[in-house]
Amino acid sequence: MRNENPNLKLLSISVIYSLSTIFMWTLSKNDESASLGYLFMLVIIWAILTIVTGIIIWKDKIKIKNWNILILIFCTPVPFIFFLSATSKEQVRGPWEYNKNNRRIREITYENRKEYSSSVDKTSEEYPIPANDKYHLDSIVYYGENSKIIETKHFK
Known part of the structure; x- marks a missing residue:
């Protein structure tokens, strides 16, 4: 210049x-x-x-x-x-939590996948919310066109 x-x-x-x-x-x-x-x-x-x-x-x-x-x-x-x-990160479309098999399940929906995590602590009818907020990733489900499942990855 x-x-x-x-x-x-x-x-x-x-x-x-x-x-x-x-x-x-x-x-x-x-x-x-x-x-x-x-x-x-x-x-x-x-x-x-x-x-x-x-x-x-x-x-x-x-x-x-x-x-x-x-x-x-x-x-x-x-x-x-x-x-x-x-x-910017991928936008979350919808988090959802529910109890299943004495665990709190956290399901997070993204544009092309869903992540499922379960609580480390157990839940019961008396205590439906876990004592701490620690979760471990159980699986990720990837979706393609027309919401068809392409791949599912499971974690231990």
């Missing part, structure tokens, strides 16, 4: 944008009970910084070329959304 320097106001906003996004995302991951509140605050911060960015570009008549294009991209949620899409 040429000898044009990046706009320092845009650079500082992009740093604030990135740091506030990382901070709020970390808070939401550490305290899942309040994660919706943190993500709501994150959207408010994004909106405020986007408006501030627009005002700075309009008021200072910043030309958007070279370095400023890259910096402007980091003044938006676009890098965060790309990061989320690249690191």
Whole structure:
């Protein structure tokens, strides 16, 4: 790129944008009970910084070329959304728990498979919930098109 320097106001906003996004995302991951509140605050911060960015570009008549294009991209949620899409895990469609053969069975449904786990502790009619939350993986059932079973893996 040429000898044009990046706009320092845009650079500082992009740093604030990135740091506030990382901070709020970390808070939401550490305290899942309040994660919706943190993500709501994150959207408010994004909106405020986007408006501030627009005002700075309009008021200072910043030309958007070279370095400023890259910096402007980091003044938006676009890098965060790309990061989320690249690191997101397979989405759970439905967890379900039930008792069977004196064990608590946990069935987790994903897009193309189901995982079955059973509790380490035994259950009874008097104590239907196990004493601790430890489970071991029993089997994974893989599904293909039309929900047909392709493969079943059993674990001991």
